[in-house]
Amino acid sequence: MIEVLTGITLLLGGFFALVAGWGIVKLPDVLTRMHASTKAGTLGSMLTLTAAALAFGEMSVVMRCLIGVIFLLLTAPIAAHMIGRAAARKQNYF
């Protein structure tokens, strides 16, 4: 049962990573490309880390995966905010 759950989470994580890659190539603008990479890419990494936590099933590994997810959630919006502000100022959005 846990193997099936891990496999489904792995497939979902890979799918969202692939969607992020597709979006960063196909979308027309810096801000829309950032929309693809930050949201879909971070979700793909978080699902893959969840799959690692499910696959190992030990308390120490689960805590390390949880810390990884929390650090991703803390740092990805800061980077996206900084580069988005620089890009928006270049295009005179404000």
Added chain:
Amino acid sequence: MTPELFMEWSLDAAFVMVMVAIALAFVRLALGPTLHDRVVALDMMTVLIVAFCALYAIRNDDSAFLDIVIVLALVGFLATVALARFAERRLMMREERGEDIKEDRDD
């Protein structure tokens, strides 16, 4: 199909999908018309390498790679923030010099 076989198969599929996504981000890094596109592609490559390390930890049954995940998730955004501040400061300096920032230069 047994559950173990399904997990092995989906692990291989996830490896292929994450590698294709890193290659697509590299395409944007090479093409990207402005500096901002390249910085966004680098940021996404860092996040995808985090996913790759987690997959590698599952494949080799070695939880030491999850420490690399923690370090990458903590440090990976610093390069993006530094490059974004660099781009913004250069733009402000061009504004002070009275140049036309709407003109299409590679920055």
